[in-house]
Each structure stands twice: as C-alpha cells, then as structure tokens.
Amino acid sequence: MKKLRAFIPELVAVGLLIVAFIVSAAREPRFLDVAYLFDRSTLYTETALLAIALTLVIVAGHIDLSCTAILALVGAIVTTLNSKGLPFGLCAALAPVLGGLLGAVNGWLVAKRRLPSLVVTLGTMALFRGGAQILLGDHSLPVPEAFQHFEKLAIPRTYFHAPLFLTLGFAIAAGLLLHKTVFGRYVNAVGTNAEAARYSGVPVPGVLMKLFVLSGAVAGIAALTMLSRLGVARFDHARGLELDAITAVVLGGTSIFGGRGTIFGSLAALLLIGVVQTGMGVAGVKAENQVTAIGILLLVAVLLANLTARKKR
Structure with missing residues (x-):
C-alpha cells in the first residue's frame, strides 16, 4: 500500500x-x-519527445521553455543547408547535434552562470525563434520527397506506425536513465535540494548541462519528425507546443518543484491530453477552445502539485 501511495499522481492521470x-x-x-x-x-x-526530455529537466527542478524554438531553428537550419546543396541525409544527421549545441547555450547560462532557467529559456525561446524567422522569413522551405511521410511507415496489416516505436524507444531509454542509473539519482538529488546535493559530491553544474544538452538534442530529433510529417520548414513550427508538453509532465505527477517524477506518468498524461483534444475535435469543438481546455488542465495540475507538496511538508 505504501508503494502504491507513492504513485498516486500517475494513477490519477490513468x-x-x-x-x-x-x-x-x-x-x-x-x-x-x-x-x-x-x-x-x-x-x-513531437509533443511526446519533448515531454520525455522535459520530464528529466523538471525533475531536476528546472524548466526549458525554448525546446519548441530549438525545434523550429533546427528545422530551418537543416532545410536551408539542404537548399544550398548539402545532401539532406547529412543535414538530418546534424539535427540532434545542432539541437544539443543550442541546448548547451541554455545549460551554460543555467549551470555555469547560475541564472534562473525560467528567465534563460524564455530569452532563448525568443532568440532561437527569431533566428528561424531570419533564415526563413515568412516563407517555407520544402523537404525532399524521399524524406517525407515518416509517420506513414508502419508494420504491414497493423496500425503500429514508426513514430510510435520511436516514442516508446525514447521513453524506455529515458525511464531507465532516470530510475536505474547513477545519473538518474543525481537528477533527483539536484531537484530535491541542489545545495545538499552539491555538498554530497554531486556534480550539479555537470548534471544540469547534460540535461539541457539532452533536451536540445531531443528537440532536434523532433524537428526531423515534424519536417517529415509536414514536408516543409517554417519559423512558426511547434509554436505553443511547449504548453502541451509541460502540461503532460506536470499532470503526469512530476513535481514542478523538482525531485519527483516518472516517464510513465508523463506519457499517461500526454495520452489524456490527446484523448481530450481528439474527442473535442471529433465533436467539432473549435481549436481555441481546445487550447483553453489544455490551459485549465495545466492550472489544475499545478494546483494539485502545490497542495500535495504542502501536505507532505
């Protein structure tokens, strides 16, 4: 019963x-x-990939609001390089590297300069999104047809598409990293009490740097899946998607204060968001009302997290 009580947020999401x-x-x-x-x-x-990476960042007591802007900028760079004659396969291979480098900017400012991640990633969100707009303007750049429609790849005579396997693979890897490795224990320790973790020998700056680099690299991979699905790159790709990802993470039981969270909870909450949006879409509910519903879910999740933290204290 005690072990079951520890997973109440995940059970609520389910x-x-x-x-x-x-x-x-x-x-x-x-x-x-x-x-x-x-x-x-x-x-x-894309939302699932971002939510998986954000789970690790939020467990460490931080936030990354720039993940969707990294996605847009990486997509803009990849398609721009391809339009200049570089093979798209090589450009695609660079995507996670580019994302990781952009994430390293966040990591350096947060880990080395000890600036608040909320302020840092809010600033880089505007910076990276602006960079994508400088590259593309209001136009779009196409992706070669051979690299389009990744989402259509599926096991014959089944409904299981390639994106599902990609998401599950990342989820399993992140779950093992968070719950079964020394690094995962470091992440939880940093989120619980960064100063205590530092005095206990945990390399706090190194842990944070790796988390933001990982978040950027995953955003780079998400950029490729979005490019393949939509067939073009635009500067406004994934705008607002960070709201869905953060809502899924918090609603799935990850404490916004850090120190607690699971990949399973984030995916369960993401499924909840997907079911709510799909249900409203089938019922003919307008897109702006769907966004409102997601905002309400986020507020409820934060309030529940706050009440739970107070009760524990």
Whole structure:
C-alpha cells in the first residue's frame, strides 16, 4: 500500500484518461475508430519527445521553455543547408547535434552562470525563434520527397506506425536513465535540494548541462519528425507546443518543484491530453477552445502539485 501511495499522481492521470476515453466514446461513436486513433496519435510524436526530455529537466527542478524554438531553428537550419546543396541525409544527421549545441547555450547560462532557467529559456525561446524567422522569413522551405511521410511507415496489416516505436524507444531509454542509473539519482538529488546535493559530491553544474544538452538534442530529433510529417520548414513550427508538453509532465505527477517524477506518468498524461483534444475535435469543438481546455488542465495540475507538496511538508 505504501508503494502504491507513492504513485498516486500517475494513477490519477490513468484514471482521468479512462474517464476521458469513456466520455468521448459515449458522446461520439466515431471516436472508437481504431485506425483513426492510431493515425491521430502520430500528431503527438513531437509533443511526446519533448515531454520525455522535459520530464528529466523538471525533475531536476528546472524548466526549458525554448525546446519548441530549438525545434523550429533546427528545422530551418537543416532545410536551408539542404537548399544550398548539402545532401539532406547529412543535414538530418546534424539535427540532434545542432539541437544539443543550442541546448548547451541554455545549460551554460543555467549551470555555469547560475541564472534562473525560467528567465534563460524564455530569452532563448525568443532568440532561437527569431533566428528561424531570419533564415526563413515568412516563407517555407520544402523537404525532399524521399524524406517525407515518416509517420506513414508502419508494420504491414497493423496500425503500429514508426513514430510510435520511436516514442516508446525514447521513453524506455529515458525511464531507465532516470530510475536505474547513477545519473538518474543525481537528477533527483539536484531537484530535491541542489545545495545538499552539491555538498554530497554531486556534480550539479555537470548534471544540469547534460540535461539541457539532452533536451536540445531531443528537440532536434523532433524537428526531423515534424519536417517529415509536414514536408516543409517554417519559423512558426511547434509554436505553443511547449504548453502541451509541460502540461503532460506536470499532470503526469512530476513535481514542478523538482525531485519527483516518472516517464510513465508523463506519457499517461500526454495520452489524456490527446484523448481530450481528439474527442473535442471529433465533436467539432473549435481549436481555441481546445487550447483553453489544455490551459485549465495545466492550472489544475499545478494546483494539485502545490497542495500535495504542502501536505507532505
């Protein structure tokens, strides 16, 4: 019972997911179309990848608001290099490296200069997004047709698409990293009490630097999946997607104060968000009202986290 109590936030997310699925299915029978649901799930690949990386960052007691801007800038750089004659395969291979370098800028400012991650990543979000707009302007650059439609790759006669395997692979790797390695224990220690962790011999700056580099590299990979799915690069790609990712992480039980969180909880909450948005979409709810619903979910998640932290204290 004590072990089960430790996973109450994740269980709440799963419970809400079940309720949302039942309500959506009852209101709109088309919601039960399995092919439609699996096809719709490919739209959340980038959000899932960002949420997985953000889980690690938030467990460490920090935030990365620039992840979607990194995604847009990496996409802009990749397609620009390709338009100058560089093979797209080579450009694609550079994407996670470019993302990691941009993440290192955040890491250096947060870890080495000890600046607040909220302020740093808010600033770099504008900087990186502006860089993408400088490269592309209001125009779009196409991706070679051979590299498009990654989301259509699937196991024959099944509904399992390539993005699902990519997401699950990253989730398993991140889960093992967070819960089964020394580095994962360092991340939890930093999020619980950075000063105590420092006095205990934990290399706090190094841990933070690695987390922000990882977040940037994952955003670079997410840039490739979005380029493949949409077929073009634009400076406003993924704008606002950080809201969905952060909501999934916090709603999935990761403490916004750091020191606690699971990859499973983040994915369960992301599924909840996906079911809510898909259900509202099938029911004809306008996009702006869907955004409002996600904002309400985020506020509820933060309030619950705050109340839980107070109760524990």
